[in-house]
Structure formats: C-alpha cells, structure tokens
Amino acid sequence: MKTPVKELYERLWETDKDKFTWIAILDDILEKEKKQMKEAFEEGSCARSSGSDFEYYYNETYGDKK
Numbered sequence: 527m528k529t530p531v532k533e534l535y536e537r538l539w540e541t542d543k544d545k546f547t548w549i550a551i552l553d554d555i556l557e558k559e560k561k562q563m564k565e566a567f568e569e570g571s572c573a574r575s576s577g578s579d580f581e582y583y584y585n586e587t588y589g590d591k592k
C-alpha cells in the first residue's frame with residue numbers, strides 16, 4: 527500500500543501544473559489519509575467503542591485551527 531504522501535507526489539508529478547486539478551488531487555489524497563488514520567485509530571489501543579470517537583479525535587488533532 528502506498529502512503530498518501532507518496533501517492534500525492536506521484537500524481538502531482540505526472541499532472542500538468544493546473545491549480546484546480548492539483549486541488550482536486552489533494553482533496554482526494556486527504557480523504558484517503560483520513561481513512562487510513564481512522565483504520566489505524568480503530569485498530570489501536572486508544573480506540574473506544576465507535577467510529578464517532580475517531581471523528582472527535584481527528585478534528586481535535588488534525589482539524590483546522592482558525
């Protein structure tokens with residue numbers, strides 16, 4: 527399995543320098559990264575009873591802090 531960073535690099539390398547395309551690729555990769563993080567969280571010892579705990583963990587840890 528490729529890491530999201532590796533896949534992002536490969537896809538951007540092969541794509542024309544179009545800002546909108548790059549943003550779409552980045553959004554796709556961020557979703558994949560979040561999915562992998564959720565799977566790791568749920569398999570880890572800090573997981574509680576449901577995926578809703580992950581949403582709280584993800585938003586508190588990685589969410590935009592404005």
